Amino acid sequence: MLTHGPVSTAFDFDSRGKRAGFIDVAHSSNELAFSVIRVPVGVIAGGEGPTVLLTAGNHGDEYEGQAILHRLMQELTPDRVAGRLILMPALNTPAVMARTRVSPLDDGNMNRIFPGDTASGPTAAIASFVDTHLLSRADAVLDFHSGGTATDYVDCGFLCLGPDAGLNAANLDLADAFGAPFTMVCPIDGSGGDFDTAAHRRGVRFLSCELGGIGRVSPDSFEVGWNGTLRALHHLGCIAQPGLPAPATTRFIDAGSAAGFATAAHHGLAMLHVRLGQEVAAGTPLATLFDAHNFGEIRAEFTAREAGIVSIVRRNPMVRPGDHLCVISAEISRSALL
Numbered sequence: 410m411l412t413h414g415p416v417s418t419a420f421d422f423d424s425r426g427k428r429a430g431f432i433d434v435a436h437s438s439n440e441l442a443f444s445v446i447r448v449p450v451g452v453i454a455g456g457e458g459p460t461v462l463l464t465a466g467n468h469g470d471e472y473e474g475q476a477i478l479h480r481l482m483q484e485l486t487p488d489r490v491a492g493r494l495i496l497m498p499a500l501n502t503p504a505v506m507a508r509t510r511v512s513p514l515d516d517g518n519m520n521r522i523f524p525g526d527t528a529s530g531p532t533a534a535i536a537s538f539v540d541t542h543l544l545s546r547a548d549a550v551l552d553f554h555s556g557g558t559a560t561d562y563v564d565c566g567f568l569c570l571g572p573d574a575g576l577n578a579a580n581l582d583l584a585d586a587f588g589a590p591f592t593m594v595c596p597i598d599g600s601g602g603d604f605d606t607a608a609h610r611r612g613v614r615f616l617s618c619e620l621g622g623i624g625r626v627s628p629d630s631f632e633v634g635w636n637g638t639l640r641a642l643h644h645l646g647c648i649a650q651p652g653l654p655a656p657a658t659t660r661f662i663d664a665g666s667a668a669g670f671a672t673a674a675h676h677g678l679a680m681l682h683v684r685l686g687q688e689v690a691a692g693t694p695l696a697t698l699f700d701a702h703n704f705g706e707i708r709a710e711f712t713a714r715e716a717g718i719v720s721i722v723r724r725n726p727m728v729r730p731g732d733h734l735c736v737i738s739a740e741i742s743r744s745a746l747l
């Protein structure tokens with residue numbers, strides 16, 4: 410039995426074969442007084458090769474990646490895997506079960522809490538277990554995100570650039586192999602609480618992605634993610650060439666600049682004039698904000714401050730001051746990232 414603070418598990422992460430199980434997290438609340446939180450895990454381990462950790466449900470209301478991991482667990486067999494895949498389809502299980510972004514037990518945002526600790530609630534404890542026992546085993550991580558309930562994203566890889574140029578270059582190659590139409594790029598989060606930073610700290614290759622959103626499983630976004638996952642696993646040396654057509658060259662876009670956000674300053678009903686993935690020039694009309702209380706009044710018009718790709722759009726159009734309506738991401742040349 411492996412024990413890590415409130416986390417315990419008898420799961421065998423290391424032997425060859427294919428199996429599913431749980432890590433159990435103790436959390437003494439009214440509801441869980443005589444229960445544990447069962448966080449599902451799976452392993453598909455074949456012969457010699459790298460270890461890849463695949464995680465989804467980091468945010469509970471992001472579904473495409475969860476579906477991809479379930480399908481991987483069904484389809485892949487150890488004889489097709491060189492090395493080992495460790496799969497966690499519902500990383501923040503309480504959030505997944507509640508259909509929410511963060512955990513209802515402790516308000517824990519899994520992607521802001523790494524490397525976690527064992528004394529601050531279930532979300533931090535899961536992160537701490539992953540950081541201590543799974544990142545230490547992994548050569549690479551694929552962490553799946555989507556727009557969640559609140560937003561819709563262009564299907565994209567997501568790359569955080571850290572201080573290690575060699576690791577950045579290897580992660581760029583991984584993004585090329587994943588081959589989504591776009592790859593969002595941002596500097597590594599200064600707060601250090603994201604999973605990317607934890608992986609960088611341990612020198613582990615890391616690629617995230619954003620696949621669709623608005624709280625569903627989109628077949629198109631699933632397909633981008635599924636094909637990308639197989640290509641990335643092949644690139645890492647885990648599986649044979651999956652027999653897919655070569656992906657189009659991914660276009661790198663900026664997710665780190667605040668310049669591209671169109672943000673409401675008033676209450677109102679927002680009507681977007683642009684579509685996800687659309688290329689816009691500076692000055693392109695993005696949205697009109699109708700005054701919800703003064704019928705017939707327009708509260709604001711939004712235009713693009715810079716040229717770029719419409720990369721994120723808001724789901725619910727009834728907005729408050731501070732709500733983002735959409736994001737325009739400027740394109741970046743690959744050579745500028747190295």
Ligand SMILES: [Zn+2]
Nearest residue numbers: 468471554555
């Ligand atoms: Zn997410």
